[in-house]
Amino acid sequence: MNSFSTMTSFPATDAFLLGIDGGGSGTRVILANAHGVELARSSGGPSGLGLGVERAWQSIEDACRSAFASAALPFDWRACSLGCGLAGVNNADWLAAFLTAAPEVRALRIESDAYTTVVGAHGGEPGVIVALGTGSIAASLDQAGVCHIAGGYGFPSGDEASGAWLGLRAVVHLQRVLDGRAAEDGWSRELLARTGATDRDSLVVWLCNANQTAYATLAPTVFAFRDHPGAAWLLEQAGHEIETLVAALDPHGALPIALCGGLAVPYEPFVPVGLRERMRAPRADSAAGALELARRAAAGSEEAVDPAR
Structure with missing residues:
Protein backbone atom coordinates (compact mmCIF):
# COMPACT_ATOMS: atom_id res chain seq x y z
CA MET A 1 0.00 0.00 0.00
CA ASN A 2 1.28 3.45 -0.84
CA SER A 3 0.86 6.05 1.87
CA PHE A 4 2.03 9.53 2.70
CA SER A 5 1.05 11.63 5.68
CA THR A 6 1.85 14.91 7.34
CA MET A 7 0.96 16.00 10.84
CA THR A 8 -0.49 19.36 11.79
CA SER A 9 -1.70 21.08 14.92
CA PHE A 10 -5.37 20.76 13.91
CA PRO A 11 -7.40 19.03 16.64
CA ALA A 12 -9.36 15.93 15.58
CA THR A 13 -12.65 17.79 16.01
CA ASP A 14 -11.63 20.14 13.22
CA ALA A 15 -10.41 17.38 10.91
CA PHE A 16 -12.11 16.10 7.77
CA LEU A 17 -12.00 13.00 5.60
CA LEU A 18 -11.92 13.20 1.79
CA GLY A 19 -12.60 10.15 -0.35
CA ILE A 20 -11.35 10.79 -3.88
CA ASP A 21 -12.05 8.66 -6.94
CA GLY A 22 -9.95 9.84 -9.87
CA GLY A 23 -9.95 8.52 -13.41
CA GLY A 24 -9.53 9.54 -17.00
CA SER A 25 -13.01 11.01 -17.35
CA GLY A 26 -13.53 12.77 -14.03
CA THR A 27 -13.00 13.06 -10.28
CA ARG A 28 -15.58 12.31 -7.61
CA VAL A 29 -15.19 13.42 -4.00
CA ILE A 30 -16.95 12.62 -0.74
CA LEU A 31 -16.37 14.98 2.17
CA ALA A 32 -16.99 13.62 5.67
CA ASN A 33 -16.31 14.79 9.21
CA ALA A 34 -13.76 13.09 11.46
CA HIS A 35 -16.38 10.48 12.43
CA GLY A 36 -17.08 9.51 8.83
CA VAL A 37 -20.43 11.28 8.57
CA GLU A 38 -20.90 12.44 4.99
CA LEU A 39 -21.16 16.21 4.59
CA ALA A 40 -21.06 16.75 0.82
CA ARG A 41 -20.21 15.30 -2.58
CA SER A 42 -18.71 16.97 -5.61
CA SER A 43 -17.13 16.18 -8.94
CA GLY A 44 -14.50 17.67 -11.21
CA GLY A 45 -12.22 17.11 -14.15
CA PRO A 46 -10.09 14.02 -14.78
CA SER A 47 -7.34 13.11 -12.33
CA GLY A 48 -5.94 9.85 -13.70
CA LEU A 49 -2.17 10.10 -13.35
CA GLY A 50 -1.61 9.32 -17.01
CA LEU A 51 -2.95 12.79 -17.85
CA GLY A 52 -0.24 14.46 -15.77
CA VAL A 53 0.36 14.96 -12.07
CA GLU A 54 -0.19 18.73 -12.09
CA ARG A 55 -3.54 18.30 -13.84
CA ALA A 56 -4.50 15.52 -11.42
CA TRP A 57 -3.86 17.62 -8.32
CA GLN A 58 -5.64 20.61 -9.85
CA SER A 59 -8.75 18.53 -10.58
CA ILE A 60 -8.65 17.04 -7.09
CA GLU A 61 -8.25 20.44 -5.44
CA ASP A 62 -11.06 21.96 -7.48
CA ALA A 63 -13.42 19.11 -6.57
CA CYS A 64 -12.44 19.24 -2.89
CA ARG A 65 -12.96 23.00 -2.72
CA SER A 66 -16.37 22.51 -4.31
CA ALA A 67 -17.30 19.92 -1.68
CA PHE A 68 -16.29 22.24 1.16
CA ALA A 69 -18.22 25.09 -0.44
CA SER A 70 -21.32 22.88 -0.67
CA ALA A 71 -20.98 22.12 3.04
CA ALA A 72 -20.44 25.83 3.80
CA LEU A 73 -17.07 25.05 5.39
CA PRO A 74 -13.66 26.72 4.98
CA PHE A 75 -11.16 24.67 2.99
CA ASP A 76 -7.70 23.94 4.36
CA TRP A 77 -5.60 21.00 3.17
CA ARG A 78 -3.96 20.75 6.61
CA ALA A 79 -7.25 19.68 8.18
CA CYS A 80 -7.85 16.93 5.60
CA SER A 81 -7.05 13.22 5.57
CA LEU A 82 -7.23 12.02 1.97
CA GLY A 83 -7.95 8.57 0.62
CA CYS A 84 -7.35 8.43 -3.13
CA GLY A 85 -8.33 5.72 -5.56
CA LEU A 86 -6.59 6.78 -8.76
CA ALA A 87 -6.04 5.38 -12.21
CA GLY A 88 -2.35 5.08 -13.04
CA VAL A 89 -0.84 4.49 -9.59
CA ASN A 90 0.67 1.22 -10.84
CA ASN A 91 3.20 3.39 -12.69
CA ALA A 92 5.85 3.97 -10.01
CA ASP A 93 7.20 7.13 -11.62
CA TRP A 94 3.76 8.73 -11.86
CA LEU A 95 2.98 7.78 -8.26
CA ALA A 96 6.27 9.19 -6.97
CA ALA A 97 5.66 12.46 -8.82
CA PHE A 98 2.12 12.64 -7.45
CA LEU A 99 3.36 12.17 -3.88
CA THR A 100 6.09 14.77 -4.36
CA ALA A 101 3.52 17.30 -5.55
CA ALA A 102 1.12 16.62 -2.67
CA PRO A 103 0.03 19.62 -0.59
CA GLU A 104 0.50 19.71 3.17
CA VAL A 105 -2.34 17.43 4.21
CA ARG A 106 -3.08 15.81 7.54
CA ALA A 107 -2.68 12.32 6.02
CA LEU A 108 -2.73 10.72 2.59
CA ARG A 109 -3.24 7.15 1.46
CA ILE A 110 -3.33 6.10 -2.19
CA GLU A 111 -4.46 2.95 -3.95
CA SER A 112 -5.61 2.10 -7.45
CA ASP A 113 -9.16 3.00 -8.37
CA ALA A 114 -9.74 -0.73 -8.89
CA TYR A 115 -9.04 -1.32 -5.19
CA THR A 116 -11.35 1.42 -3.96
CA THR A 117 -14.04 0.24 -6.39
CA VAL A 118 -14.02 -3.32 -5.07
CA VAL A 119 -13.95 -2.08 -1.45
CA GLY A 120 -16.91 0.20 -2.10
CA ALA A 121 -18.90 -2.31 -4.15
CA HIS A 122 -18.71 -5.11 -1.60
CA GLY A 123 -18.39 -3.11 1.60
CA GLY A 124 -14.89 -4.42 2.23
CA GLU A 125 -16.08 -8.04 2.04
CA PRO A 126 -14.84 -10.65 -0.49
CA GLY A 127 -16.14 -10.14 -4.01
CA VAL A 128 -15.30 -9.36 -7.62
CA ILE A 129 -15.89 -6.21 -9.65
CA VAL A 130 -15.51 -5.40 -13.30
CA ALA A 131 -15.23 -1.64 -13.75
CA LEU A 132 -16.43 -0.59 -17.19
CA GLY A 133 -16.03 2.99 -18.33
CA THR A 134 -13.65 4.70 -20.71
CA GLY A 135 -11.22 1.96 -19.67
CA SER A 136 -11.82 -1.31 -17.86
CA ILE A 137 -10.32 -3.43 -15.12
CA ALA A 138 -11.40 -6.28 -12.88
CA ALA A 139 -10.52 -6.70 -9.22
CA SER A 140 -11.29 -9.06 -6.38
CA LEU A 141 -10.96 -8.92 -2.63
CA ASP A 142 -10.24 -12.21 -0.85
CA GLN A 143 -10.96 -13.33 2.71
CA ALA A 144 -7.67 -11.83 3.90
CA GLY A 145 -8.51 -8.46 2.35
CA VAL A 146 -5.91 -8.85 -0.39
CA CYS A 147 -6.78 -7.28 -3.73
CA HIS A 148 -6.10 -9.13 -7.00
CA GLU A 277 -27.08 -14.94 -11.88
CA ARG A 278 -24.21 -14.12 -9.52
CA MET A 279 -24.31 -10.37 -10.08
CA ARG A 280 -25.57 -7.90 -7.52
CA ALA A 281 -25.75 -4.15 -7.39
CA PRO A 282 -22.69 -2.42 -5.89
CA ARG A 283 -23.22 -1.35 -2.29
CA ALA A 284 -21.34 1.89 -2.88
CA ASP A 285 -19.02 3.51 -5.39
CA SER A 286 -15.27 3.97 -5.63
CA ALA A 287 -15.41 7.32 -3.83
CA ALA A 288 -16.96 5.52 -0.84
CA GLY A 289 -14.11 3.00 -0.98
CA ALA A 290 -11.68 5.91 -1.07
CA LEU A 291 -13.39 7.40 1.98
CA GLU A 292 -12.57 4.18 3.84
CA LEU A 293 -8.93 4.73 2.84
CA ALA A 294 -9.14 8.26 4.24
CA ARG A 295 -10.49 6.87 7.50
CA ARG A 296 -7.55 4.44 7.71
CA ALA A 297 -5.10 7.26 6.88
CA ALA A 298 -6.57 9.43 9.64
CA ALA A 299 -6.44 6.57 12.13
CA GLY A 300 -2.82 5.91 11.24
CA SER A 301 -1.85 9.55 11.74
CA GLU A 302 -3.52 9.62 15.15
CA GLU A 303 -1.65 6.49 16.20
CA ALA A 304 1.58 8.16 15.10
CA VAL A 305 0.83 11.04 17.47
CA ASP A 306 -0.23 8.80 20.35
CA PRO A 307 1.50 5.39 20.19
CA ALA A 308 -0.45 4.28 23.31
CA ARG A 309 -3.71 4.20 21.38
Whole structure:
Protein backbone atom coordinates (compact mmCIF):
# COMPACT_ATOMS: atom_id res chain seq x y z
CA MET A 1 0.00 0.00 0.00
CA ASN A 2 1.28 3.45 -0.84
CA SER A 3 0.86 6.05 1.87
CA PHE A 4 2.03 9.53 2.70
CA SER A 5 1.05 11.63 5.68
CA THR A 6 1.85 14.91 7.34
CA MET A 7 0.96 16.00 10.84
CA THR A 8 -0.49 19.36 11.79
CA SER A 9 -1.70 21.08 14.92
CA PHE A 10 -5.37 20.76 13.91
CA PRO A 11 -7.40 19.03 16.64
CA ALA A 12 -9.36 15.93 15.58
CA THR A 13 -12.65 17.79 16.01
CA ASP A 14 -11.63 20.14 13.22
CA ALA A 15 -10.41 17.38 10.91
CA PHE A 16 -12.11 16.10 7.77
CA LEU A 17 -12.00 13.00 5.60
CA LEU A 18 -11.92 13.20 1.79
CA GLY A 19 -12.60 10.15 -0.35
CA ILE A 20 -11.35 10.79 -3.88
CA ASP A 21 -12.05 8.66 -6.94
CA GLY A 22 -9.95 9.84 -9.87
CA GLY A 23 -9.95 8.52 -13.41
CA GLY A 24 -9.53 9.54 -17.00
CA SER A 25 -13.01 11.01 -17.35
CA GLY A 26 -13.53 12.77 -14.03
CA THR A 27 -13.00 13.06 -10.28
CA ARG A 28 -15.58 12.31 -7.61
CA VAL A 29 -15.19 13.42 -4.00
CA ILE A 30 -16.95 12.62 -0.74
CA LEU A 31 -16.37 14.98 2.17
CA ALA A 32 -16.99 13.62 5.67
CA ASN A 33 -16.31 14.79 9.21
CA ALA A 34 -13.76 13.09 11.46
CA HIS A 35 -16.38 10.48 12.43
CA GLY A 36 -17.08 9.51 8.83
CA VAL A 37 -20.43 11.28 8.57
CA GLU A 38 -20.90 12.44 4.99
CA LEU A 39 -21.16 16.21 4.59
CA ALA A 40 -21.06 16.75 0.82
CA ARG A 41 -20.21 15.30 -2.58
CA SER A 42 -18.71 16.97 -5.61
CA SER A 43 -17.13 16.18 -8.94
CA GLY A 44 -14.50 17.67 -11.21
CA GLY A 45 -12.22 17.11 -14.15
CA PRO A 46 -10.09 14.02 -14.78
CA SER A 47 -7.34 13.11 -12.33
CA GLY A 48 -5.94 9.85 -13.70
CA LEU A 49 -2.17 10.10 -13.35
CA GLY A 50 -1.61 9.32 -17.01
CA LEU A 51 -2.95 12.79 -17.85
CA GLY A 52 -0.24 14.46 -15.77
CA VAL A 53 0.36 14.96 -12.07
CA GLU A 54 -0.19 18.73 -12.09
CA ARG A 55 -3.54 18.30 -13.84
CA ALA A 56 -4.50 15.52 -11.42
CA TRP A 57 -3.86 17.62 -8.32
CA GLN A 58 -5.64 20.61 -9.85
CA SER A 59 -8.75 18.53 -10.58
CA ILE A 60 -8.65 17.04 -7.09
CA GLU A 61 -8.25 20.44 -5.44
CA ASP A 62 -11.06 21.96 -7.48
CA ALA A 63 -13.42 19.11 -6.57
CA CYS A 64 -12.44 19.24 -2.89
CA ARG A 65 -12.96 23.00 -2.72
CA SER A 66 -16.37 22.51 -4.31
CA ALA A 67 -17.30 19.92 -1.68
CA PHE A 68 -16.29 22.24 1.16
CA ALA A 69 -18.22 25.09 -0.44
CA SER A 70 -21.32 22.88 -0.67
CA ALA A 71 -20.98 22.12 3.04
CA ALA A 72 -20.44 25.83 3.80
CA LEU A 73 -17.07 25.05 5.39
CA PRO A 74 -13.66 26.72 4.98
CA PHE A 75 -11.16 24.67 2.99
CA ASP A 76 -7.70 23.94 4.36
CA TRP A 77 -5.60 21.00 3.17
CA ARG A 78 -3.96 20.75 6.61
CA ALA A 79 -7.25 19.68 8.18
CA CYS A 80 -7.85 16.93 5.60
CA SER A 81 -7.05 13.22 5.57
CA LEU A 82 -7.23 12.02 1.97
CA GLY A 83 -7.95 8.57 0.62
CA CYS A 84 -7.35 8.43 -3.13
CA GLY A 85 -8.33 5.72 -5.56
CA LEU A 86 -6.59 6.78 -8.76
CA ALA A 87 -6.04 5.38 -12.21
CA GLY A 88 -2.35 5.08 -13.04
CA VAL A 89 -0.84 4.49 -9.59
CA ASN A 90 0.67 1.22 -10.84
CA ASN A 91 3.20 3.39 -12.69
CA ALA A 92 5.85 3.97 -10.01
CA ASP A 93 7.20 7.13 -11.62
CA TRP A 94 3.76 8.73 -11.86
CA LEU A 95 2.98 7.78 -8.26
CA ALA A 96 6.27 9.19 -6.97
CA ALA A 97 5.66 12.46 -8.82
CA PHE A 98 2.12 12.64 -7.45
CA LEU A 99 3.36 12.17 -3.88
CA THR A 100 6.09 14.77 -4.36
CA ALA A 101 3.52 17.30 -5.55
CA ALA A 102 1.12 16.62 -2.67
CA PRO A 103 0.03 19.62 -0.59
CA GLU A 104 0.50 19.71 3.17
CA VAL A 105 -2.34 17.43 4.21
CA ARG A 106 -3.08 15.81 7.54
CA ALA A 107 -2.68 12.32 6.02
CA LEU A 108 -2.73 10.72 2.59
CA ARG A 109 -3.24 7.15 1.46
CA ILE A 110 -3.33 6.10 -2.19
CA GLU A 111 -4.46 2.95 -3.95
CA SER A 112 -5.61 2.10 -7.45
CA ASP A 113 -9.16 3.00 -8.37
CA ALA A 114 -9.74 -0.73 -8.89
CA TYR A 115 -9.04 -1.32 -5.19
CA THR A 116 -11.35 1.42 -3.96
CA THR A 117 -14.04 0.24 -6.39
CA VAL A 118 -14.02 -3.32 -5.07
CA VAL A 119 -13.95 -2.08 -1.45
CA GLY A 120 -16.91 0.20 -2.10
CA ALA A 121 -18.90 -2.31 -4.15
CA HIS A 122 -18.71 -5.11 -1.60
CA GLY A 123 -18.39 -3.11 1.60
CA GLY A 124 -14.89 -4.42 2.23
CA GLU A 125 -16.08 -8.04 2.04
CA PRO A 126 -14.84 -10.65 -0.49
CA GLY A 127 -16.14 -10.14 -4.01
CA VAL A 128 -15.30 -9.36 -7.62
CA ILE A 129 -15.89 -6.21 -9.65
CA VAL A 130 -15.51 -5.40 -13.30
CA ALA A 131 -15.23 -1.64 -13.75
CA LEU A 132 -16.43 -0.59 -17.19
CA GLY A 133 -16.03 2.99 -18.33
CA THR A 134 -13.65 4.70 -20.71
CA GLY A 135 -11.22 1.96 -19.67
CA SER A 136 -11.82 -1.31 -17.86
CA ILE A 137 -10.32 -3.43 -15.12
CA ALA A 138 -11.40 -6.28 -12.88
CA ALA A 139 -10.52 -6.70 -9.22
CA SER A 140 -11.29 -9.06 -6.38
CA LEU A 141 -10.96 -8.92 -2.63
CA ASP A 142 -10.24 -12.21 -0.85
CA GLN A 143 -10.96 -13.33 2.71
CA ALA A 144 -7.67 -11.83 3.90
CA GLY A 145 -8.51 -8.46 2.35
CA VAL A 146 -5.91 -8.85 -0.39
CA CYS A 147 -6.78 -7.28 -3.73
CA HIS A 148 -6.10 -9.13 -7.00
CA ILE A 149 -6.28 -7.55 -10.46
CA ALA A 150 -7.07 -8.78 -13.97
CA GLY A 151 -7.01 -6.73 -17.15
CA GLY A 152 -6.56 -2.99 -17.02
CA TYR A 153 -3.43 -2.95 -19.18
CA GLY A 154 -4.64 0.16 -20.94
CA PHE A 155 -5.80 1.31 -24.34
CA PRO A 156 -5.39 0.20 -27.11
CA SER A 157 -3.97 -3.24 -26.32
CA GLY A 158 -6.08 -3.90 -23.24
CA ASP A 159 -9.12 -2.56 -21.36
CA GLU A 160 -11.38 -5.16 -22.90
CA ALA A 161 -15.11 -4.33 -23.03
CA SER A 162 -14.39 -0.70 -22.16
CA GLY A 163 -15.94 2.25 -23.93
CA ALA A 164 -12.70 2.90 -25.79
CA TRP A 165 -12.44 -0.79 -26.75
CA LEU A 166 -15.97 -0.69 -28.17
CA GLY A 167 -15.46 2.60 -29.98
CA LEU A 168 -12.20 1.48 -31.58
CA ARG A 169 -14.04 -1.48 -33.09
CA ALA A 170 -17.24 0.40 -33.93
CA VAL A 171 -15.47 2.93 -36.12
CA VAL A 172 -14.29 0.08 -38.35
CA HIS A 173 -17.90 -0.22 -39.58
CA LEU A 174 -17.82 3.42 -40.65
CA GLN A 175 -14.51 2.91 -42.43
CA ARG A 176 -15.98 0.02 -44.40
CA VAL A 177 -19.04 2.06 -45.36
CA LEU A 178 -17.02 5.07 -46.53
CA ASP A 179 -15.02 3.06 -49.04
CA GLY A 180 -17.86 0.85 -50.22
CA ARG A 181 -17.09 -2.41 -48.40
CA ALA A 182 -20.40 -2.17 -46.52
CA ALA A 183 -23.73 -0.48 -47.17
CA GLU A 184 -24.63 2.80 -45.48
CA ASP A 185 -27.06 2.37 -42.60
CA GLY A 186 -28.29 4.07 -39.45
CA TRP A 187 -25.28 3.00 -37.42
CA SER A 188 -22.78 4.39 -39.91
CA ARG A 189 -24.70 7.67 -40.10
CA GLU A 190 -24.63 7.97 -36.30
CA LEU A 191 -20.90 7.22 -36.24
CA LEU A 192 -20.39 9.87 -38.90
CA ALA A 193 -22.25 12.39 -36.77
CA ARG A 194 -20.27 11.47 -33.64
CA THR A 195 -16.91 11.84 -35.33
CA GLY A 196 -17.91 14.99 -37.20
CA ALA A 197 -16.48 13.47 -40.36
CA THR A 198 -18.04 13.99 -43.78
CA ASP A 199 -15.92 11.68 -45.92
CA ARG A 200 -12.97 9.31 -45.88
CA ASP A 201 -10.31 12.03 -45.60
CA SER A 202 -11.99 13.84 -42.73
CA LEU A 203 -12.42 10.54 -40.86
CA VAL A 204 -8.70 9.88 -41.27
CA VAL A 205 -8.03 13.25 -39.64
CA TRP A 206 -10.33 12.28 -36.74
CA LEU A 207 -8.58 8.91 -36.37
CA CYS A 208 -5.15 10.55 -36.31
CA ASN A 209 -6.21 12.77 -33.42
CA ALA A 210 -8.36 10.28 -31.48
CA ASN A 211 -7.37 9.06 -28.02
CA GLN A 212 -9.17 6.62 -25.75
CA THR A 213 -11.62 9.29 -24.59
CA ALA A 214 -12.56 10.09 -28.18
CA TYR A 215 -13.10 6.43 -29.05
CA ALA A 216 -15.22 5.98 -25.93
CA THR A 217 -17.66 8.62 -27.23
CA LEU A 218 -18.59 6.13 -29.97
CA ALA A 219 -19.51 3.35 -27.52
CA PRO A 220 -23.13 4.48 -27.00
CA THR A 221 -23.80 3.86 -30.70
CA VAL A 222 -23.05 0.16 -30.23
CA PHE A 223 -25.78 -0.15 -27.59
CA ALA A 224 -28.18 2.05 -29.54
CA PHE A 225 -27.82 -0.17 -32.63
CA ARG A 226 -27.65 -3.47 -30.76
CA ASP A 227 -29.82 -5.14 -33.39
CA HIS A 228 -27.27 -4.41 -36.10
CA PRO A 229 -25.30 -7.62 -36.80
CA GLY A 230 -21.96 -5.87 -36.35
CA ALA A 231 -22.94 -4.18 -33.09
CA ALA A 232 -24.55 -7.36 -31.79
CA TRP A 233 -21.35 -9.28 -32.43
CA LEU A 234 -19.29 -6.66 -30.58
CA LEU A 235 -21.59 -6.80 -27.56
CA GLU A 236 -21.44 -10.59 -27.53
CA GLN A 237 -17.64 -10.45 -27.59
CA ALA A 238 -17.63 -7.87 -24.80
CA GLY A 239 -19.82 -10.14 -22.67
CA HIS A 240 -17.33 -12.97 -23.09
CA GLU A 241 -14.44 -10.64 -22.19
CA ILE A 242 -16.22 -9.71 -18.95
CA GLU A 243 -16.76 -13.40 -18.22
CA THR A 244 -13.07 -14.13 -18.80
CA LEU A 245 -11.96 -11.33 -16.49
CA VAL A 246 -14.16 -12.66 -13.69
CA ALA A 247 -13.01 -16.25 -14.22
CA ALA A 248 -9.37 -15.19 -13.89
CA LEU A 249 -10.06 -13.82 -10.40
CA ASP A 250 -12.67 -16.32 -9.24
CA PRO A 251 -12.12 -19.61 -11.12
CA HIS A 252 -14.41 -21.54 -8.75
CA GLY A 253 -17.31 -19.12 -9.16
CA ALA A 254 -17.71 -18.62 -5.42
CA LEU A 255 -17.70 -14.83 -5.07
CA PRO A 256 -20.45 -12.27 -5.72
CA ILE A 257 -19.93 -10.04 -8.74
CA ALA A 258 -20.69 -6.38 -9.30
CA LEU A 259 -20.41 -4.47 -12.54
CA CYS A 260 -19.34 -0.88 -11.91
CA GLY A 261 -18.77 2.25 -13.94
CA GLY A 262 -20.72 4.11 -16.58
CA LEU A 263 -21.22 1.08 -18.84
CA ALA A 264 -22.28 -1.33 -16.08
CA VAL A 265 -26.03 -1.01 -16.62
CA PRO A 266 -25.92 -1.03 -20.46
CA TYR A 267 -23.81 -4.19 -20.38
CA GLU A 268 -26.00 -6.22 -18.00
CA PRO A 269 -28.17 -7.86 -20.73
CA PHE A 270 -25.05 -8.96 -22.61
CA VAL A 271 -23.32 -10.74 -19.74
CA PRO A 272 -23.55 -14.56 -20.09
CA VAL A 273 -26.48 -15.96 -18.10
CA GLY A 274 -24.38 -17.99 -15.66
CA LEU A 275 -22.45 -14.89 -14.67
CA ARG A 276 -25.54 -12.70 -14.53
CA GLU A 277 -27.08 -14.94 -11.88
CA ARG A 278 -24.21 -14.12 -9.52
CA MET A 279 -24.31 -10.37 -10.08
CA ARG A 280 -25.57 -7.90 -7.52
CA ALA A 281 -25.75 -4.15 -7.39
CA PRO A 282 -22.69 -2.42 -5.89
CA ARG A 283 -23.22 -1.35 -2.29
CA ALA A 284 -21.34 1.89 -2.88
CA ASP A 285 -19.02 3.51 -5.39
CA SER A 286 -15.27 3.97 -5.63
CA ALA A 287 -15.41 7.32 -3.83
CA ALA A 288 -16.96 5.52 -0.84
CA GLY A 289 -14.11 3.00 -0.98
CA ALA A 290 -11.68 5.91 -1.07
CA LEU A 291 -13.39 7.40 1.98
CA GLU A 292 -12.57 4.18 3.84
CA LEU A 293 -8.93 4.73 2.84
CA ALA A 294 -9.14 8.26 4.24
CA ARG A 295 -10.49 6.87 7.50
CA ARG A 296 -7.55 4.44 7.71
CA ALA A 297 -5.10 7.26 6.88
CA ALA A 298 -6.57 9.43 9.64
CA ALA A 299 -6.44 6.57 12.13
CA GLY A 300 -2.82 5.91 11.24
CA SER A 301 -1.85 9.55 11.74
CA GLU A 302 -3.52 9.62 15.15
CA GLU A 303 -1.65 6.49 16.20
CA ALA A 304 1.58 8.16 15.10
CA VAL A 305 0.83 11.04 17.47
CA ASP A 306 -0.23 8.80 20.35
CA PRO A 307 1.50 5.39 20.19
CA ALA A 308 -0.45 4.28 23.31
CA ARG A 309 -3.71 4.20 21.38
